Amino acid sequence: MRAAGRFGFLAAGIAVGAVASMFYLGQPRPAGAASNDRYQDTIMATGAVSINPRVQTDGVWLLDYKAGKLLGTVVDRNAGKIVGWAEVDLRSEFTIQANQDVHFLMTTGYITQGQSALYLAETSTGQFGVYTMGPGAEGTGVVIRRHDMTKFREPAPAAVAPAGGPAPAGGAAPAGGAPAPAAPRQP
Numbered sequence: 001m002r003a004a005g006r007f008g009f010l011a012a013g014i015a016v017g018a019v020a021s022m023f024y025l026g027q028p029r030p031a032g033a034a035s036n037d038r039y040q041d042t043i044m045a046t047g048a049v050s051i052n053p054r055v056q057t058d059g060v061w062l063l064d065y066k067a068g069k070l071l072g073t074v075v076d077r078n079a080g081k082i083v084g085w086a087e088v089d090l091r092s093e094f095t096i097q098a099n100q101d102v103h104f105l106m107t108t109g110y111i112t113q114g115q116s117a118l119y120l121a122e123t124s125t126g127q128f129g130v131y132t133m134g135p136g137a138e139g140t141g142v143v144i145r146r147h148d149m150t151k152f153r154e155p156a157p158a159a160v161a162p163a164g165g166p167a168p169a170g171g172a173a174p175a176g177g178a179p180a181p182a183a184p185r186q187p
Contacts, residue, residue: 042062043106047117049114057114058075059133063106065102068091084142102122104120105121111132117132117147128151128152131147132145
């Protein structure tokens with residue numbers, strides 16, 4: 001009799017858990033997706049932009065290698081139109097010379113309800129920037145704001161050839177043949 005009672009409580013607990021799971025998993029939830037893609041010299045990414053806190057707005061980021069520009073816009077849901085383009089000159093932003101070989105990576109990430117940030121890395125120079133889009137002056141258009149710019153890697157120093165011969169493999173070693181100590185990494 002005791003075993004039957006325990007089995008009954010176990011069966012009831014499983015049934016209540018199954019019903020609760022169905023109610024929880026059956027509720028529709030808004031999708032919070034971000035996406036990016038690239039084709040040749042262009043990268044595109046999307047993410048939420050907070051223009052009006054009561055209306056969800058999708059932002060579009062476009063990086064144009066040839067022009068050296070980062071462009072951003074949002075889509076006005078009511079009118080179904082693009083709100084105009086904001087731009088950032090990446091050559092001056094990342095101190096890049098004309099025709100310098102650069103390699104950008106970018107993706108968006110969720111930072112708060114209704115707002116994404118764009119994370120932009122340039123792998124040749126080791127620079128990393130964080131950007132967001134927001135409403136323009138007097139609520140018209142959009143602007144791109146840079147929040148941070150840092151280096152995730154210092155450029156490798158050029159190996160100096162010792163007098164009378166080529167530079168040793170792996171860089172120059174100090175006198176005595178011991179390898180040079182590693183430079184501390186900058187945050």
